[in-house]
Amino acid sequence: PDRKSAGNFSKRPLFQEEEFKWLLREEVHTVLKQLQDILKEASRRFTLPATGSDSQIKQENFILGSSSADQVKGVLSLQGDAVYQALNLAILFSLKVCYECDETKDISLKIPRSTQALRFSFREDKQWKMQQIQDARNHVSQALHLLNSRDESYQFKTGAEVNKLMDAVMLQLSRARNRLTTPASMTLPEVASSSLMKMFNPPLPPDVLVNFYTNRSKLCLTAYQLHALQPNSNKNFKPAGSSVFHNPGAMFEFGNQKYEVSHVHKVECVVPWLNDALVFFTIALQLCQQLKDKVSVFSSYWNYRPY
């Protein structure tokens, strides 16, 4: 019913106007409510269910590279600590719940060198957060914040107003989705200098690079094994560009030393709640777009700005 021929508006303005008023009064709020529910559900995925007492730290473990053939194995523990002092506030303003969600992880890297597995774990003294997940979560909470600004008592008066709100929400949502679906493409020197590299205890050997990202609902861990190029063998040195995944043979220069990637190991693991969140984002985006389309059918009313 929301796709009507745009013609002949002027011939039946009365019904149109009534319908448009109904849309602004009723329908918009219904959609906003739905959106809020969906997004709340989505943002809940970013934090672990709080069961039992607050003081207990929740932890969720993911095993990267479960098959025996994988040469790199990692155990990632996602840690979501809802800042429990903030919970009081969160209940007061139920819609502005902003849970803290921390990602720390233990990765044991088994790189077969002389068949001895090397083990690394995360440092205790430093914090590292998965930026993609954090950004996505922040974008969702911003979208929620925008939606919360118009409660049911608020009366929308123009379609443009609805469109602007939807545009703002959609911008945040598509950002959130893009952050999860498109891992940053980095150059190898950027990988080498990233904060993740400094997070391990014992420190990673200089010929190992590790990158960690999400691609859609998958957590991916890439380990590059390097071998240093002789300083005088400059033949065909071509630094690799930025990419999500570098193939063996890619070369780069870091700290006055030229390296070549000799082996690449990639392991991944599906995170169910990331998948859920992505589905929620898609549904919410569709709802927003549908609302915009509905409003645009009546464009002749709000489009015209008489001065």
Place this chain on the structure above:
Amino acid sequence: MKGSMQLLTVWGRRSPSHTITAIMVTDDQQTIVTGSQEGQLCLWNFSSELKMSPRAFLFGHTSPITCLGKSKDFEKQPYVVSAAEDGEMCLWNVASGQCIQNTQLPYTHTVICYYYCSFRMSGGGWLLCCGQYQDVLIIDAWTLEILHTFNSSQSLDWISCMCIIHSLRIQEDTLLAVSVSGDLKVWDLSSAVKSVQERNNIYEKESKCLQCMNCQTIRFCTYTERLLLIICSDSWKVYDYCDFSLLCISFSKSGQRFAGGEILAANRLLVWTEDGQSYIYQLPDRGVFKSISALNGTPNDTVFPRLLCYMSLTTKKEKSFSHPFVMGFLNERREPFYKILFCGETHGSITLWHIPDVPVTHSDGSPRYIPVTATSALQDAFKKHRSMTDGIIDQLGGTQDRIINSGVTASVYIPHHDMVVCGYQDGKIIVAPALQAAKARLLEEHSVLSKEWLLYKSLQGHSGRVTCLLHLHSKSTNFDVSWLASGGQDSCVILWDVFTGEMIFRFALHAGLVVHMSVPPQNCRPKFHQTVCCLTSDHSIVLLNFQDKMCLMHGRPHLFPVKTIKWHPIEDFLLVGCADGSVCIWDIENGALDRHETGETAKTILSSCDDSHTVLVETVDSILAGTRSPPPQEKKQRSKYKYFAPLSCRGLSVKKCMQYVFAEHSWGPFTVLPLKIKDDDDSFHILLFDMEELLKQLLPEPKKELKPANSFHGFDALRRATRTEEKPAQTLKRNKTATSFSPLNDQVKYFVHEHLFHSDNLNASAGAGVGTTRQKNKYKNPQKLKARTLRKTDVNITTDTVKLLLSCLFPWSVNKELDEFCIENLGIFMPQCAVSFGLLSKQYYHVSLTLPGWYLVSREKAKENQMCNLISPKIVYLAEEYTSRMGSEAASLDVPKDMNIITGRETMSHLLSLVFMVSQLMNLPLINKCKSHPSWHSDSSHQNPRDDSTGKSDLKLTGFHKILLNLNNVVHNLNMEMTPLVKLASHWRDQSVEVLEAVQAMLLAEIQSIMKTLRKTSISSQTVSMVQNENAEIQELPWIEQAQQCELKHIRNIIMTSK
């Protein structure tokens, strides 16, 4: 890109959309800068009497502006930095409106703080930025490159707000920031300078969880150096800076959200909300604070802050409350020491409150209401200066009433016929010749005659507003020249004959209003040659065949707005990219949906078909695509194909359009560029004058029309010559044309080379120009009159165009006598109203357009109805400076000796070349090139034994060589005064005189000197002019003579120097 473009703007009745998202007042307190959702910046004049008026619109960003900030010590350089949603940052010169620097980083900033510490830093200062990314970035305030970051060691998160603290007590600078998760972080700025130089990691000095969710602003009380104000959307809190203990908290009313605030005095603060309310509170005494914090840290109700005053936006604008208001506070540190609260609104208006120094309550203790002090809206300026806001052909077709109620909703310029077509709100389409329309619109002389004088046609057929127009032949030569397609709100596409005004066919799409129309690439199958692809508001795609008058395909609604349409040339598939990242592949043959893909596959499919000529519609996604201009080679290749107009003319497309205009030169010296900021805005038009092109056409070139082929040959030779200029001697032997260069020194060569013969497709464009005029004549033209005017324009249009340009540039009303002289003798006329100028920022395709009413700056107390277009009051002094500096040379200038010539091309070309030179010189970077070429003035650079013989053969020069010679003459003539001109220009540049100011001053001085010379010589040469007046038919003769004389003189020069 050409630097010789001069822009004039013809605005419409309605102001362009400007939904303010950011606002700031510059440090000199004379300009308010606002940033908008649409991506433009607006500069407002701000007088000390608290009056505001919009001055200029800055185009450059393509996505919503997120924040503004100062970026230089304002006294030295009036620079402001702006950041947009897509990560683009621009550095603007607020005085001139030029974009100085721009960059695109993958970070969206929401707060920018300028930090400079003279005794610690060497560079130009830092921009501390935070936003939708972890931690704080340090960006160089001049180059806009990332220098370093402030890291946090724990609870890493986005920073939502921050402020810089200069503590006078301990002489230390500190950065305070609050993260999204509500943690307060403190970085030491003073020590950071060193760490940045050494590239050490900078971690926070302190971090404390304050649980301030949705924090909006953080402010430090400089009066007590103790209090810290943190404003969250649901409450504001005051903390003790020493131990971060909570001193005071106040919650917002339900449904209200705080947006920002400021500390007014030691115990008073100002807080404002998203819906335009603001409150001044009095804090309880310090002693009370202490007792509370000592008690248990939670304040009780008894020490609630007292509301002193409140301010609120009047309810009349309540309707438009769709976007939070943006407010700011200014505590003036200079005369007249006002405290001002300002607020930017959705509809492009600003409201001011003047806050009393000591706000008090009513005597009974109830809060006092502070009324609005001043308000100003963009639309007000458009209304007030109505004469400046007539659309380009608004005065045509219809009653006054109609004009007021309907703006131009779609517009297209047909370059080959110099016609402008406008579609209106009421469905009418008007076709008019562009130059005449512009003249009629701008100049006083023509306005009276306009209606009879101007040949226009009005086409009627749409029942709703016209939403898009497309001249098919300009996009693809497969179409008939006369075909014009229009789409309307009534979901109809109508095919018109633009010359007869006849409706050829009408398609009813039944799919919502027509958003966009485009044509398939020229290399598609002949079957689809006459096809138009329409995009409608319900996101469906319709392919119409205009030849057979049938619908080929109707791609029924896509779920999301269509972003990209690409035509797969071989298989005749239509690739449709949607806003959600999915791709639909339509089979054109049977009109069926072939595939639907999402995610990575979709991206791969879209990018697989990446040739620019296959793109029908392209809107650049805000984050993913960098909108940087393609490298030159790519551009060249692209210009082979027809470029397709962007989907909607928003800020993005302004840039795109500019790129397009500069990439292709086929548009000729005068172009009309229709633009829109938002889809439902009115169109406005930019008139582009290419001074180079004009100069080339203007200079006497009697044989050009006769021998076009030769001229091109000559041109090629010359290009070769200029290319190989590093080996001049060799070239000289081979190529005679190069001798014309030899007497010129490097600087002139640089000019000629760089600005006149630089572009490679110039050649092609000239060819195209000739080709099309011929083609034009070949086509059966139903309107003979039109055909005749077209041919006539070849002769006169250039002079007319130059006159129009000079009329608009000349500083009128400075000197009555001079005005009259211009009108009577030079044939340049007073504009109907002050003209809106446009200014191009070199190499960035950023444009600044002055708004109606801009001229009020220069003459605040002048009479309203008097025509005035002085850029600034400086002009007269500058003109004096110009005359005094150039005095001796100006006198020796070849001022034409008789009255006939003075109105003609010679003077025009002289003035235009000066305008060109001055604007070029003023645009040069701040290095004085004159110094590097001390031999600048000398004419003896090369002495070639062949010069004598070349002198003879020069007589047989082809047409093009003549242009060159004459250009040389102009340059040569100017060369006499080049040195002082260059010096003056660099002097002016040092004094930061703007380009337009320089041009106006120069025009004023030059015309003055011409007038003087003429007055002197007119008595002596009266008889001559009388005779020539009688022989009206052979008025062209002196031209040729003049040209030959110049030539002879030049040859003589060459011979002289070689001896």
